[in-house]
Amino acid sequence: MEDTGFKEMELFTEVLETIRQGYVDSDKATYEKLINSALEGMLASLDPHSQFMQPKVFDQLKRHTDSTYEGIGVTISTKNEVLTIVTAREDGPAARSGVLPGDQILKINDQLTEDLGMEEAVNMLRGKPGESLKLTVRRPATQKLHEFEMKREVIKQSSVEDVRILDQRLTAPYRMGYARILQFSEPTAEELADALDKLEQEGMDAFVLDMRNNPGGLLGSAIDVCGEFVKAGTVVLTTEGKPGSGEIKVYRTSAEKKRRDRDYPLAILVNHSSASGAEVVSGALQDLKRCIVVGETTFGKGSVQSIIPIGEGKAIRMTTAKYYTPSHRTIHENGVIPNIVATLTPTQEQQLAEWFSRDTLSPEERQRVENFIDPQLVRAVDAMKGALVYAKTLAKDEAPAASAPTTAPAAGSKPAPEAKPAEKAREKLSEKPADDQGEAPKPAVPQPDKPTTPENPAAPAPTSPE
Numbered sequence: 001m002e003d004t005g006f007k008e009m010e011l012f013t014e015v016l017e018t019i020r021q022g023y024v025d026s027d028k029a030t031y032e033k034l035i036n037s038a039l040e041g042m043l044a045s046l047d048p049h050s051q052f053m054q055p056k057v058f059d060q061l062k063r064h065t066d067s068t069y070e071g072i073g074v075t076i077s078t079k080n081e082v083l084t085i086v087t088a089r090e091d092g093p094a095a096r097s098g099v100l101p102g103d104q105i106l107k108i109n110d111q112l113t114e115d116l117g118m119e120e121a122v123n124m125l126r127g128k129p130g131e132s133l134k135l136t137v138r139r140p141a142t143q144k145l146h147e148f149e150m151k152r153e154v155i156k157q158s159s160v161e162d163v164r165i166l167d168q169r170l171t172a173p174y175r176m177g178y179a180r181i182l183q184f185s186e187p188t189a190e191e192l193a194d195a196l197d198k199l200e201q202e203g204m205d206a207f208v209l210d211m212r213n214n215p216g217g218l219l220g221s222a223i224d225v226c227g228e229f230v231k232a233g234t235v236v237l238t239t240e241g242k243p244g245s246g247e248i249k250v251y252r253t254s255a256e257k258k259r260r261d262r263d264y265p266l267a268i269l270v271n272h273s274s275a276s277g278a279e280v281v282s283g284a285l286q287d288l289k290r291c292i293v294v295g296e297t298t299f300g301k302g303s304v305q306s307i308i309p310i311g312e313g314k315a316i317r318m319t320t321a322k323y324y325t326p327s328h329r330t331i332h333e334n335g336v337i338p339n340i341v342a343t344l345t346p347t348q349e350q351q352l353a354e355w356f357s358r359d360t361l362s363p364e365e366r367q368r369v370e371n372f373i374d375p376q377l378v379r380a381v382d383a384m385k386g387a388l389v390y391a392k393t394l395a396k397d398e399a400p401a402a403s404a405p406t407t408a409p410a411a412g413s414k415p416a417p418e419a420k421p422a423e424k425a426r427e428k429l430s431e432k433p434a435d436d437q438g439e440a441p442k443p444a445v446p447q448p449d450k451p452t453t454p455e456n457p458a459a460p461a462p463t464s465p466e
Contacts, residue, residue: 012038039316044118047319048078049305051118055313071126072133073155074099075215077275077301083113083121085137086299087213087273089182090357091158093150099135100353101213101273106145107136127152141346158182160191162210162356165202171381174388177204178377180356181225184217184277189224193259196228206265206384208377212295212352216276219251226284227253229266229291236284238328239304239321247321265387266291267380270338275299283325283336292387293338294380302331342379 016034023029039052051057073092074085083105088095105113108124116124127133135148163179177199181188199207216222219237226236232255241247268282268291279298285291302323309315323331344352354361354369361369 043316043318047303048118049301049303049317050319051317053315053317057122058309058313058315070129070154071152072150073153074125075275076105076121076125077299078118079299083116083118086275086301087215088353089155090353091360092155093133093153094135094148095353095357096360097148097150098146099137099148100139100349101271102141102349103137103139103146105135105137107134109134110136129154139346141349159185159188160195163195163198165199165204166208166377166381170378171385174205174385175203176381176384177202177207178210179207180210180212181214181278183214184219184221184225186218186221188217188221189228189257192225193228196262197259200262204264205388206267207262208267208269208380208384209291210269210377211274211278211282212269212271212376213273213356214275214278215273216278216280216301219277219280222277222280223251223253224257225281227258229262229285230288231261232258234288235326236288237280237326238324240324241321249321265384265391267383268293269376269380270295270298270336271344271376272296273299274336275301279331279336280323283323283329283331286336286339287326287329292340292380292383293336294340294383295338295342295376296344297337298331298335300331300333300335302334340379340383342376344375348375 016031016038019034020029020031036052036054043050043052071092072094073089074094075087077084077086085094085099085101085103085105087101088099088103090096105121107113108116108121111124113121125133129152131152133150133152135150137146137148138144139146159182161180161182164177166176166178168175177196179192179195179199181192196207223236226234230236230253232253234253235250236253237251239249239251266285268285270278270282270293274282274295275298279300279302282291282293282298286293303319304321304323305317306320307315307317325331325336351369351372352374354365355372355374358366358369
């Protein structure tokens, strides 16, 4: 049946005029208010990331590429038709008051969120520094209700943090580096390259990249982060538009942005709040057999939103394409599934949040969280030990072969380059995924290895946490 829209437009016009003529409060039934409400509902019905933006919201979006923002430090999206906190920055008011990623927002200042559109919820979460805000949330892991009070602040955005060599008691006999990417902003790739240089100088044998609770950010920055670990010119992502449109864009790593080759084993930590850019990086490097992904299935925000101005200061944000990994897996609504599944209990989730925010705690509170053992990090370290043991075994096996006489190559021909032990180890580790229980690889027999402007739906454009 041909979708001409004539019959539906007649229906829309009839309902519009019926409301205009008969609704009791005429000030609520102006053409402007009715049409704007219709547009809001139209875009919201498509997916949680599409939105009709009034001038105030559009202006805020354009300003939210700054290095600071005012709010409570959360990123929100709609999941299962409930307003959900994707991430809560550990240095923000929400996290300090006890809010956790995954919490479902039921009330904002006693206003039920089920009665609010996304735009209204965003505006209620924003505000001037020093203003108070109350959130009532439901924690799915425990099904308990929690009420938190906090004050809005000016928060400086940061990107790469917690760069260090992990405790030798955990990693011995190896030295393993660690860093967290909180979000993808303009300097992220350069900050990560600096961190890797520092850790390499300290004798790092393997690296753990933590992207848990990372809501995404600049797509170009995520592509450049991939480029630190694969050859220049490698395809790490494609975006595809409406089926049949032929709109396909291929993203490759840049030779200009790549500082040097880094071929040591790599593990990436993700969880249910890793979204968008974090899913691009973990999904691409997993497909390219360059890393072992450890943790939980990611959020599943893998779509492109285009901002289209429509006049009078208004605009629409509309999903126009979806992300696909190098093996053509779709991230959207599926997420990235880890090679090694490692989950946390609600108590461990709370302890991890406290550990991430340890620099903001009092000396007494910090001492209490110092002994926290991160189960997901332990699994990642075990996987890296397996990779290093396997690489060492390969090197020993190849040593006698290297000293044995070989047949000279034909005149004018070049011998094929031999893969490095670390590269062979990565190939071996990626041959098959871990079992359903997520067993970590044993050292002797190594095995491998699913937004957003914050307080806005997830988007590949610059994130703007609130």
